[in-house]
Structures are given as C-alpha cells and as structure tokens.
Amino acid sequence: MKKMTIDGNTAASHVAYAFSEVAAIYPITPSSPMAESADEWATAKRTNMWGQKLKIAEMQSEGGAAGAVHGSLSAGALTTTYTASQGLLLMIPNMYKISGELLPMVMHVSARALAAHSLNIFGDHSDVMACRQTGFAMLASSSVQEVMDLALVSHLATLKSSVPFLHFFDGFRTSHEYSKVEGFDEANNYAEIKAIFDKLGMQKYVDEFKSRALNPEHPIQKGTAQNGDTYFQNRETANSYYEAVPAIVSEMMKAVSEYTGRAYHLFDYVGASDAEEVIVVMGSGAETIEETVNKLNAQGKKYGVLKVRLYRPFDATAFVGAIPASCKKLAVLDRTKEPGSLGEPLYLDVCAALLEQGRADVRVYGGRYGLGSKEFTPTMVLSVFKNLEAKESKNHFTVGIYEDVTNTSLDFSEKFDAAPAGSTSCKFYGLGSDGTVGSNKNTVKIIGDHTDKYVQAYFFYDSKKSGGITVSHLRFGDKPIQSEYLIDAADFIACHNPSYVTRYDMASDLKEGGAFLLNSEWTSVEALEKELPAKM
Known part of the structure; x- marks a missing residue:
C-alpha cells in the first residue's frame, strides 16, 4: 500500500476503477469528482485489474445513467456509477430492477440533503434513506480511510453475493475532506487489489455473472411480466441471497482487515x-x-x-x-x-x-x-x-440547533474540546476563486505526501462558491485525525480579504498565544488602528 493525501470521492473512485469495465455518469454535487477522476484516469490510459481501460458513458440525466448501468450489467459488463441527492432518487426505479435481477454492482454515493422546503446541496442521509427498500445492500463509511477500505469490501461482496451494493459516505464532510490515508497501489493493473481478489477466488463469481449476460449465443429469459399467480412466490426467491449477505460482508471485511491491519466488522x-x-x-x-x-x-x-x-x-x-x-x-x-x-x-x-x-x-x-x-x-x-x-x-x-417551535432540542451550551493534544489547527479565510482553497489543498498534499505527519483539510463555502466566503480548516498531527467538524480553537488564522475584518469575528477562534495573519495594504500602525475594529 502507499500513502496518499486524497479526499473521499477520490478514494471511492480509485477502488471502483479497479473493478469496473464501464461507468455511466452524470454530474451532481457533491459526487461529481468521482466521475471526473474516473474520466481523467481513463484518458490517461489507467487500466483496471484485467488490463482494460474504463469505458466512460456520460449521459444526459441521472435517470439515463441508471438505465445505462442496468443495460450494461445486463450485457455482462462490470459497471459502476456515482451520484447523490435528487440524482439518486432518479435512479430508484432502475435500482429495483438491478436488485430484482440480482446484478452485482456498487453505486458510490456521497450522501446529500434533498430539496424539501428549500434547496440544500450539503450533506446528510436523506437521499440514501430513500433507497433502503430498493434491495440494494447498504454499507456506510465514516472517514476517507474507511471509504478506501470499505469500497473494496463492497466490490468484493457484491460479486460473491450477486446483491448490488450502495456504498455511501457523508457528502462534503467526507467526500471533500482531504486526509492522509493508506491506499491500494494502482500500479501493474491494481496488483495489490488483484492479489486479494485472487486469494479469495473471486474470478469464478465474475465468470458466473458474465454467463448470465444477454447473448444470442446462449439466450436467457428475463424482464418478464408476471401476474398474481406467480409474482409473489418468485419475489421471495431472493431471500436466501440477502440472508447470505452479512456473512459474505464479514468475510470480505476480514480479508481486507488482514491485508491492511485495520479491523472492520458489521x-x-x-x-x-x-x-x-x-x-x-x-x-x-x-x-x-x-x-x-x-x-x-x-x-x-x-x-x-x-x-x-x-x-x-x-x-x-x-x-x-x-x-x-x-x-x-x-x-x-x-x-x-x-x-x-x-x-x-x-x-x-x-x-x-x-x-x-x-x-x-x-x-x-x-x-x-x-x-x-x-x-x-x-x-x-x-x-x-x-x-x-x-x-x-x-x-x-x-x-445542534435550538428549535423553539416544538422544543425538541437538547441544550449544548456546555462547551467540550475533544481534540487530542499535539495537533496543530489552522484556519484561512478567503474569497471564492481567489486561490486560497487551491493553495491549501496543495499544502496538505505536500505535507501529507512528504512528511510523517497526518493531515486533514476541509473547506467551508456556501452554495455560491465562486465569489463567496471560503474558510479552509487544516489540521496536522502525529496521530490519525478524527475531528470531523470545523475548527473552533485555532493555533493560526489567516485572512486573505481585508474587508472581512469588519464583517466576521475571526479572532475569537484563536487559541491563547495563537497567531493571526492579515493580508492587506495597511502597512502602518496608524492605518491598522484606523481600519481594524477595536475588538480585533
């Protein structure tokens, strides 16, 4: 395995590429980078475990992508897709067909809120919870490292079980968080993953899947219409497949754990x-x-x-x-x-x-x-x-909120800091498209890839993105970082837009003895006294 400083989307796509012959895609925030990475790697002629370049099919809607996935699977091609939110809901009709026909695949989802009283492009589990009746097995990852490991578990388990999997992780908080992880090397046609695949004897399950493909040389019957005399009992024939899934997932978790040294259980x-x-x-x-x-x-x-x-x-x-x-x-x-x-x-x-x-x-x-x-x-x-x-x-x-209509809220006024000792926290305030986010991504990659430090970077911005405020949250430490929340006690804060000094309370999150850096044209003490608010 090799050290990689990547985000959750890249981790999922990295593993999916090894197992896939086709990816039918359509972009939607925050899952788009998974498809973008796969497309970029295919263009660079990266190959999967069988030495094949991934075939990318960009459709005109998420419904079209799901239909293409179903058709590709029916033709015997190992296929994947990536989506979120309303895009996932548009795939639900085809998800019922894919699971009903016991077609193995993994759909990677950066879980996102659904538009209810308003649009929200950020993360929660509203979308994946709408899919729990579709017949897809559902596996959840909590961190970028888990996305890498459990994506592999998902792809192995779906092949042995014939049950399709929905592998999900939190949109933005995990999908867009940069973290230092141990990744499977893609060199030599993903030789590391192929070794695990071969040790488990997985090729026979791939062959079984392909033997069920639509082919005029060996025709099969599927996609029929059934009446009340047969539909119910045929629907129940899938029971044994689903009953076998937990044991199969446990088996694959054990195999991945033995290789990585990281333990996973149901x-x-x-x-x-x-x-x-x-x-x-x-x-x-x-x-x-x-x-x-x-x-x-x-x-x-x-x-x-x-x-x-x-x-x-x-x-x-x-x-x-x-x-x-x-x-x-x-x-x-x-x-x-x-x-x-x-x-x-x-x-x-x-x-x-x-x-x-x-x-x-x-x-x-x-x-x-x-x-x-x-x-x-x-x-x-x-x-x-x-x-x-x-x-x-x-x-x-x-x-996390104070809801004064039906009074469901818990009081969380008692502050508690759980951050481990020895870690360094930094915040950078910028303007969307000014380069602050990009430079901080490069910073964590350099530190993550070229030192022994663990790193974490998360970038807060509103739905305007370009032209809106951005806040980069960077953490560095000697131990793996589990702080999946914004920094509220920083060792260092930088502001790259001087107009923010009167609009945002930036200094209150600074630790005692911390440093504040202001990038401005105010070069004299007199100018600073004139422009800076007294509180700062």
Whole structure:
C-alpha cells in the first residue's frame, strides 16, 4: 500500500476503477469528482485489474445513467456509477430492477440533503434513506480511510453475493475532506487489489455473472411480466441471497482487515466494556463521537459508541451482540428526517432488533443531527450523553440547533474540546476563486505526501462558491485525525480579504498565544488602528 493525501470521492473512485469495465455518469454535487477522476484516469490510459481501460458513458440525466448501468450489467459488463441527492432518487426505479435481477454492482454515493422546503446541496442521509427498500445492500463509511477500505469490501461482496451494493459516505464532510490515508497501489493493473481478489477466488463469481449476460449465443429469459399467480412466490426467491449477505460482508471485511491491519466488522463498538450509555450512529459523526468518548472516558466516564457499517441487510444478531451487556440506554442518531414516522429509520431498526433479540430491557432514544451539513461537534456529543444520563431522557430530540417551535432540542451550551493534544489547527479565510482553497489543498498534499505527519483539510463555502466566503480548516498531527467538524480553537488564522475584518469575528477562534495573519495594504500602525475594529 502507499500513502496518499486524497479526499473521499477520490478514494471511492480509485477502488471502483479497479473493478469496473464501464461507468455511466452524470454530474451532481457533491459526487461529481468521482466521475471526473474516473474520466481523467481513463484518458490517461489507467487500466483496471484485467488490463482494460474504463469505458466512460456520460449521459444526459441521472435517470439515463441508471438505465445505462442496468443495460450494461445486463450485457455482462462490470459497471459502476456515482451520484447523490435528487440524482439518486432518479435512479430508484432502475435500482429495483438491478436488485430484482440480482446484478452485482456498487453505486458510490456521497450522501446529500434533498430539496424539501428549500434547496440544500450539503450533506446528510436523506437521499440514501430513500433507497433502503430498493434491495440494494447498504454499507456506510465514516472517514476517507474507511471509504478506501470499505469500497473494496463492497466490490468484493457484491460479486460473491450477486446483491448490488450502495456504498455511501457523508457528502462534503467526507467526500471533500482531504486526509492522509493508506491506499491500494494502482500500479501493474491494481496488483495489490488483484492479489486479494485472487486469494479469495473471486474470478469464478465474475465468470458466473458474465454467463448470465444477454447473448444470442446462449439466450436467457428475463424482464418478464408476471401476474398474481406467480409474482409473489418468485419475489421471495431472493431471500436466501440477502440472508447470505452479512456473512459474505464479514468475510470480505476480514480479508481486507488482514491485508491492511485495520479491523472492520458489521458493527464496531468503541468505548468502555461496562458502559451503560451508548450512542448508535453511522457516517462521519461516528469519528467525532469516538474522539469524544475517548476523551470523556479518560476523564473517568464510561461511555461507548456503536458504529453501523452494514445497514442493509440489517443483521439484528450481530447488532445486539456488539452492544455491551451492561448497556441500559441507547441514543440512536439519524442524519435524516422522516416526517410523520414514529421515528427515523435507524432508530426503528434498532428498536425492532432489540425486541426481536430479547433485549427489550434497553431503553432507546432517537435523535436527529447534522441535516444539511449542520455542524456536529464534541460539545453536542456530550449533550447527547447528558440526556441519556438524565432521569427523564428526552426522546425524538434534535441536537445542534435550538428549535423553539416544538422544543425538541437538547441544550449544548456546555462547551467540550475533544481534540487530542499535539495537533496543530489552522484556519484561512478567503474569497471564492481567489486561490486560497487551491493553495491549501496543495499544502496538505505536500505535507501529507512528504512528511510523517497526518493531515486533514476541509473547506467551508456556501452554495455560491465562486465569489463567496471560503474558510479552509487544516489540521496536522502525529496521530490519525478524527475531528470531523470545523475548527473552533485555532493555533493560526489567516485572512486573505481585508474587508472581512469588519464583517466576521475571526479572532475569537484563536487559541491563547495563537497567531493571526492579515493580508492587506495597511502597512502602518496608524492605518491598522484606523481600519481594524477595536475588538480585533
């Protein structure tokens, strides 16, 4: 493996390229860079595991891309696509067909909000949760490193199971975050991935898939219309395939873990072995909660977090088996809103799993967080644990906002800093298209690729992008960085647009003894005293 400083989109596309013969694409924020990278690599004549260059088919809509994927799979070509938000919803009709015909593929999704009362182009799980009935297996990644590793798990598992996979990770927070990761070398036709592929004997599953292709030399029947006399029973014939998925995913996780040294399971628990309060979550929030749990437990608390990897099919036995026997209360956090439901999707699955597995003694509390890329910080994690500890815990709560209409919010006024000691945090304020974001991307790549430091870079900008404010959040440290939230305590802050000094409170996030750099034409003390606000 080799060190790579890349974002989540690039990590997903990097692995997908190794397994794919065709990619049918259509751009939509924030998934577009996955298709752009694949197109760029194909143009540069990069080859997949079989020595073939990826064939790119750019369609005129997401619906067209999904139709092309279905047709390509039916013709026997290993095919992938990348999408998000409304684009994913346009693919749902074809997703039912792909899963119904047991066609193996992986769809990589940078999960994004849906346009409801307004448009929002940022991250949450609203789109992928609309797909949980399609028949696609669903695997969640929490970080850029996990995107690299679990993308491989997805592609291996879909071939053996014949069940299509939706591999998702948080839009922007993971898709656009730059991080130093261990990646699979693409040299020699992805020889590293091919070695894992061959060790598992995966070629026979590829051959089986291709043997079902539409071909006049060996015709098959598919795409029929069935009436009430046969449809129901034929629909149930897929049961055994889905029942086999959790074990197959576990097998592939074990194989990838043995190669990488990073352990993955269907559900991963982190925290005190005798914890009574545990948070259940999936996506980038899991990293923030783990960082917070580690800090709180070091201070004497006994908390835990249960990370959901395989969301569909939901293995109730594995889920309950991962919960500490001491657990009395669970907080289940969903990054979506389902109006009118008894609770959000993950919450309902957890309740059903506990009931069916005889753990109804565990009290479950559901909450919503992070919609539309709303911040989710250690301070908010602490408020969730405090709610669990309360004598009367609030159910169906929100965290990260103060909602004064139906009063669902948890109070998060008590600040908590979970950032590990020894890391350096920097913020850069710029104007969209002024080069600040680009130069900071180059900075983290240089430091990540040419030093032993771990790096993380996340770029905040509004939907205007060009011409709007940008804030680059850079972290450097000697240990892997799990801080999946914006910097609120910086060692260094730079402002590249002097007009911001009267518009934004930039200095308040500066640590004691930190440095502030202002790029301006005010060169004298008198000019600075005249132009800078007194607070600064």
